[in-house]
Amino acid sequence: MGRVIPLYQKNLPRVSFHHTQNGFLAIEGRKKTNWQDERYEKIRSHRKEFGRAAQMAADTRLAFSGMLEMFPDKTYYRRLSSSLLSILKSDVTHLRGERTVEAGDVTALTGFDFNQQAQFNRTCRAPYTIAIDRKNGVAKVxxxxxxxxxxxxxxxQATHFQLIATVHAINFDTNRNDSAVASTVNLPLDGKLTAGISLDIPFEKNELRHLFVSIGVVFVETLNNRPYNILGGRYNAMCIAAVSAKVGEEEITVEEPNALPVSKQLYNHANKTGILHASKPYKKPVITGRKRPRLAKLNR
Incomplete structure (x- = not known):
């Protein structure tokens, strides 16, 4: 409950007035907090890490800026900041307050959707495989x-679609990032069986940084051989399908395909709190056991 202060002239410097919807609100000035005190060491550590995660989210968004235009989502930055903060907290190398995203478990970004309104694993149910070859510098989808x-x-409204695959090599400490994109032509959206699709995305050979492979699908409406976006890309979907954490020079190998058929895939999605979790597709339970015997009809 607020404390009543008589508005004498000597008390006016202690009161500040704020304009609200219900009029002006008078608030008594609080005593300045000494945040450098030992009691607030934990708060200072959390502030440092939160600011570091927010800065990493801004830098990462800049690295993915070329893709964000096709997959608009106002919640992207908030969800990415929350995910990077969780990754930062998984760092077991540094002390609290000095932890970094670079030393955390970046594989937690697997399944992160660029557009929350159109999740990729629900929009595209076609099976796929991903192979990353660091030695030769190529990722194959x-x-x-x-x-x-x-x-x-x-x-x-969609008449055609386009599949897109990207590779981003990122070092979160130095903010050095490189990206490459591969895509198909506009393919007809019909019931005919398509040919097998293979997308090769090149990157620097013997790459040591974190690698993020993203897959997306873009829908367009074609009129008079001219493609048009549908509702500003609202239905376009893209997610980080595979993450390869940084390695040493002696650990460079060819990573085998890691995607499974759709019936066995884990559908990663973010809930309202921004926490990534995995859940298997729902299967109707099978009830086993003896059936109850039918009761004989009584003769009337």
Missing amino acids: TFPAFKPSHKLRAPK
Whole structure:
């Protein structure tokens, strides 16, 4: 409960007035807190790490800026900041207050959706595989033949679609990042079986930084051989499908494909709190056991 202060002339310097919807609000000035005191050491540590995670989110958003135009989402920065803060807290090398995203478990970003309104694993149900070859500097994304009208959750106006794959090499400490993009042409959105699709994304050979492989699908409406975006890309979906943490020079190998058929995939999605978790597709439980015997009808 607020404390009543008589508005004498000597008390006016202690009161500040703030304009609100219900009029002016008078608030008594608080005593200045000495945040350098030993009692607030934990608060100072959390502030440093929160600011570091927010800065990393801003730098990472800049690295992915070329893709964000096609996958607009106002909650992207907030969700990314929350995920990077969780990764920063997973750092077991540094002391509290000095932890970094670079030393954390960056694989937690696997399944992060660029557009929360259109999650990739729900929009595109076609199976795919991802192979990362650090030695030769290439990431390969392969889609077997599939029927677009059956495997893609497209808006009604869409007539064609395009698959996009990107590779981002990022060092969070030095803020050095490089990216490469590969995409298909506009493919018809019909019930015919497509040919197998293979996207090769080149990057620097013998790369040691963190590698993020993202896969996306873009829907367009074609009129008179001219493509048009649908509702500003609201239905476009993209996610970080694979993450390869940084390695040493002696650890450079070819990583095997890590994607499973759709029936066995784990669907990663973010809940309202921004925490990533995995859940298996729902299966109707099978009830086993003896059936109850039918009661004989009574003769009337």
